[in-house]
Amino acid sequence: MITTIILVSAALVTLLVLLRLAQKRALAFRWLQAPATYLRSVDLEAFRNLIDPSEEQFLRAHLPPAEFRRIQRQRLRATVQYVSAVAHNAKVLLRLGQAARLSSDPSIAAAAENLVETALQLRFTAFRSLALLYWRIILPGRHASLAPVAEGYEQITGQVVMLGLRYPLRGVSEGL
Amino acid sequence: MPILLPFRNYLWLAPAVLQIGVLGLMAGRKLYRRFPFFTLYNIESVLGVAVLFSMYLAHVSGRIWARTYFLDTALYTALRLAVLYEIYAHVFDNYAALKRLGKPIFRGALLLLLAIALVAATQTHQRGPDFAMYALHVLEQTASVLQVGLLLVLFLFSAYIGLSWRNYVFGMALGLGIYASVKLAAAALQASFVASGNQYINLVVMGSFHFAVLVWLFYLLAPEPVLNRAIGIPDHNLELWNKELQRLSRP
Numbered sequence: 001m002i003t004t005i006i007l008v009s010a011a012l013v014t015l016l017v018l019l020r021l022a023q024k025r026a027l028a029f030r031w032l033q034a035p036a037t038y039l040r041s042v043d044l045e046a047f048r049n050l051i052d053p054s055e056e057q058f059l060r061a062h063l064p065p066a067e068f069r070r071i072q073r074q075r076l077r078a079t080v081q082y083v084s085a086v087a088h089n090a091k092v093l094l095r096l097g098q099a100a101r102l103s104s105d106p107s108i109a110a111a112a113e114n115l116v117e118t119a120l121q122l123r124f125t126a127f128r129s130l131a132l133l134y135w136r137i138i139l140p141g142r143h144a145s146l147a148p149v150a151e152g153y154e155q156i157t158g159q160v161v162m163l164g165l166r167y168p169l170r171g172v173s174e175g176l
Numbered sequence: 177m178p179i180l181l182p183f184r185n186y187l188w189l190a191p192a193v194l195q196i197g198v199l200g201l202m203a204g205r206k207l208y209r210r211f212p213f214f215t216l217y218n219i220e221s222v223l224g225v226a227v228l229f230s231m232y233l234a235h236v237s238g239r240i241w242a243r244t245y246f247l248d249t250a251l252y253t254a255l256r257l258a259v260l261y262e263i264y265a266h267v268f269d270n271y272a273a274l275k276r277l278g279k280p281i282f283r284g285a286l287l288l289l290l291a292i293a294l295v296a297a298t299q300t301h302q303r304g305p306d307f308a309m310y311a312l313h314v315l316e317q318t319a320s321v322l323q324v325g326l327l328l329v330l331f332l333f334s335a336y337i338g339l340s341w342r343n344y345v346f347g348m349a350l351g352l353g354i355y356a357s358v359k360l361a362a363a364a365l366q367a368s369f370v371a372s373g374n375q376y377i378n379l380v381v382m383g384s385f386h387f388a389v390l391v392w393l394f395y396l397l398a399p400e401p402v403l404n405r406a407i408g409i410p411d412h413n414l415e416l417w418n419k420e421l422q423r424l425s426r427p
Contacts, residue, residue: 003299007317007364011357014324018353021331025346091338098340102400120273123337 032099036172038092040085044153047082050075051146073137079146080133086153087126093156093172094119100167111163118159122152180375187382191389192225198389201396207344210266213258214348220255224248242308249312253319256352260326263349267334267341274339285329286322293321296364313367320360327353347395351388358384 031038049055056075060068097119100112125148132144160172195218202208208215228248231241261282268278297314327349334341341349362381366374 001368003296004364004368007296007321008361011320011324011361011364014328014357014360015354017328017331018350018357021335022350024335094338095340117272120271120337124273 031095035092035096035169039172040088042082042085042089042153044150044157047079047086047153048150050079050082051150053143053145069140072140076133076137080130080137083126083129083133083146083149086149087123087130089153090119090123090126090156093160094123096169096172097163100163103167105166108163108166111159111166115156115159115163118152118156122149122156125149125152180379184375184379184382187379187386188225188229191382191386192222194386194389194393195222198392198396201393205344205396211259211262211348213255213262217252217255217259220248220251224252246308246312249316253316256323256356257319259348259352260323260330263345264326264330266345267330267339271339281329281333282326285326289322289325292325293318296321310367313363316359317363317367320356320363323352323356324360327356343395343398343400347392347398350395351391354391355384355388 056072059071063071094116097112097115101109101116103109103112129144129146129149133146136144160169163169164172199215199218199222202211202215202218228241228244231244264278264282268274268281297318330349331353333339359381362377366377
């Protein structure tokens with residue numbers, strides 16, 4: 001009896017998830033008309049400063065330990081916000097790249113293909129970095145470089161600009 | 177229930193007719209090369225309906241009809257799993273960064289779901305005298321758990337990462353998902369409560385398959401959401417080039 005209830009509930013939940021996904025897909029046309037509005041602001045210089053190990057060393061050397069831990073937690077939370085924004089923007093660019101990949105112009109399709117692959121890699125890098133950041137918030141002390149996130153974001157910005165020369169990105173390159 | 181007979185016959189035959197349309201569209205776009213199992217699944221389904229309906233009209237013996245029905249069910253259940261593998265392969269092979277992930281995710285999810293399905297199968301007990309029908313419902317329940325689970329994993333993974341699918345692939349997966357979900361609920365209910373079968377539940381399952389075929393047709397005909405179809409850009413848009421080059425040279 002319990003198994004039957006679980007299976008029927010699972011089937012109903014799946015049906016609802018599928019209908020929701022179909023509804024979201026139907027909105028994709030609208031999304032593609034203004035992709036820039038879905039981007040989150042990322043100040044790359046501020047982000048680089050935040051993840052700079054020498055900044056951390058400086059704070060550690062000049063602040064009392066309790067004050068340093070407090071400040072460091074705040075810095076880590078701010079970094080989480082930046083990395084989350086990078087992951088989010090990578091998702092927007094991934095979708096944009098996937099739409100542009102269908103272009104009949106081979107040069108646009110090739111540029112979009114590069115954008116898609118970079119966006120995917122950046123998204124995975126951002127996920128790994130987020131896991132590390134949360135780990136550091138819980139257990140301070142373990143250091144891990146977040147430079148690949150900043151580098152990946154810089155690389156993808158360049159690719160978006162290059163794609164924007166040939167393809168209507170509707171303000172996406174300005175929004176990054 | 178004589179009043180339901182014409183409705184049941186419609187739900188039996190109409191999807192097969194629509195599937196001929198699906199096959200025609202797939203042939204027109206040469207999609208059978210990329211989706212051989214989905215093509216086979218549709219062909220098998222149409223032939224199955226043709227054979228079973230002819231046997232029903234000819235009033236063949238119950239034993240022969242039941243054997244043919246079992247064979248048909250086993251074939252299309254296996255083909256549905258093959259179609260799911262095909263969809264997984266198609267979604268993951270489209271991305272160089274994901275190519276190596278497709279098979280392990282499919283196998284991992286399949287093993288986990290198989291364990292869940294087997295546990296669920298051992299928890300159901302025969303309620304009616306017809307063991308063959310009960311066994312069929314348990315088999316369908318097991319297959320539906322696998323199908324629903326595999327599709328859910330794929331849909332949720334894609335949504336989380338941000339992968340978008342071509343219309344026809346999304347349509348195939350959505351149609352199969354809707355049908356498999358209804359089939360799962362129906363098989364679970366029939367295996368536990370009504371082993372001898374229930375006309376109303378069967379009608380709902382047949383209706384969901386009809387809906388699934390309509391979903392396939394809709395997504396095969398729907399245009400892809402491509403941005404450059406919405407607006408056209410001139411070949412020598414100097415203002416745009418200038419703006420983007422300024423951005424490139426920005427420190």
